[in-house]
Amino acid sequence: MRRRPATRENSDRAMPKIMIVTDAWHPQVNGVVRSIETTNRELAAMGYEVAMITPKPFPSIPMPTYPEIRLSLATYGQIARRIEAEKPDFMHIATEGPLGLMARRWCLKKHMPFSTSYHTRFPEYVRTRVPVPLGWLYAYVRWFHNRGGACMVATESLRRELAAKGIANLCLWSRGIDLALFHPRPQSDQPFGLTRPIFMTVGRVAVEKNLPAFLDLDLPGSKVVVGDGPARAELEARYPDAHFTGVKFGEDLARAYAEADVFVFPSKTDTFGNTILEALASGIPVAAYPVTGPADIIPEASGAGALDEDLGKACLAALSRSREEARHLAEGFTWQAATKQFLDNVIEAKTQAKRRRLSLRLPVRPADA
Structure with missing residues (x-):
């Protein structure tokens, strides 16, 4: 087990405390919520206490064009009191929304080091809903994240892309990935009462997921969409031949994955793609565009899926990919390893802040003559 860092704040209690502030939380169903929830569980197993600030206890309003997401109306004073009551040793701000903004303000005011994470392509996500120039939105992202000691991203390609910005x-x-829940299972002849092959996608049914790129394809067999969201009614009416199951959880979700022949990931804006791992763990080859997320998870030579700028070609190629290789690839992703990365980054953010403060106090050395 990792040795607990000794700090002045936690010297009188058994477990160091990490506070995580997130605008994304239940009842939302998405990768951000699942990632934080699972990380919290692993942190507890490593001997860390986690305190959360989420929108749940505060008044909120529905986000325009996406009412399932609630925007918190908490005040700065409420957030400041919550943080100060918890006395965290480490601060992590997971999202760039209202709660994240107020937690960032408190950290800067109190000289508290903090880390952040970039879960969603925030500028592109906003741009699909509001006509704001991408340049302005990326300026906001730089402003938000660059004062932290560490900004966490899920893939190496995304790190290179954001560094360039x-x-x-x-x-x-x-x-x-939960390898015990998501695993290969016997398949039925007509899952969902449909004809094979089954091409399936799982996730929020929303504009940023680019679902028409999948649903417009001329493919053999049947198309299945697992999930819910603001675009579901429109897409169900537009694509009557596709089967929409609604949202599924736990064992029901795992059984649904295992019935697929190909998992289709049409999004071009996700920063990772947790559902890709769930499909691979279920022994389902993946078809996707060669973009950040799929390209990082599925090496070209892995045999676990097919990536192509023509999504239809990727879907047909994935039919012949190996279910065994898909499962084997997923077995390399564990939440224990991911949580150790998270913990190292949170600790490094505090270390970086201390170095920065020290450098500001040191006298400037004159240049050599």
């Missing part, structure tokens, strides 16, 4: 202190925080 001027975002600093980037570090990797990968993801894991």
Whole structure:
């Protein structure tokens, strides 16, 4: 087990405390929520206490164009009191929304080091809903993240992309998969009462997921969409031949994955793709575009999927990929390893802040003559 860092704040209690502030939380169903929830469980197993600030206890309003997401109306004073009551040793700000903004303000005011994470392509996500120039949105992202000691991203390709846009202190925080829940299972002849092959996608049914790129394809067999979201009613009416199951959880979700012949990931804006890991762990080859996320998870030579700028070609190629190789690839992703990365980054953010303060106090050395 990792040796607990000794700090002045935690010297009188058994477990160091990490506070995580997130605008994304239940009842939302997405990769951000699942990642934080699972990381919290692993941190507890490593001997760390986790305190959370989420939108749940505060008044909120629905996000325009996406009412399932609630925007918190908490005040700065409420957030400041919550943080000060918990006395955290480490601060992690997971999202760039209202709660994240107020926690960032408190950290800067109190000179508290903090880390952040970049879960979603925030500028592109906002741009699909509001006509704001991407340049302005990336300026906001730089402003938000660059004052932290570490900005966590899920893949190496995303780290390179964001570094080129001027975002600093980037570090990797990968993801894991529950290999006991998601695993290959016997398949039925007509899952969901449909004809094979089954091409399936899982996730939020929302504009940023690029679902028409999948649903417009001329493919053999049947198309299945597992999930819910603001675009579901429109897409169900537009694509009557596709089967929409609604959202599934736990064992029901795992059984649904295992019935697929190909998992289709049409998104071009996700930063990772937790559902890709769930499909691979279920022994389902993946078809996707060669973009950040799929390209990082599925090596070209792995035999676990097919990536192509033509998504239809990727889907047909994935039919002949290996279910065994898909499972084997997923077995390399564990939540224990991902959580160790997270913990190292949180600790490093505090270390970086101390170095920065020390450098500001040191006298400037004159240049050699």
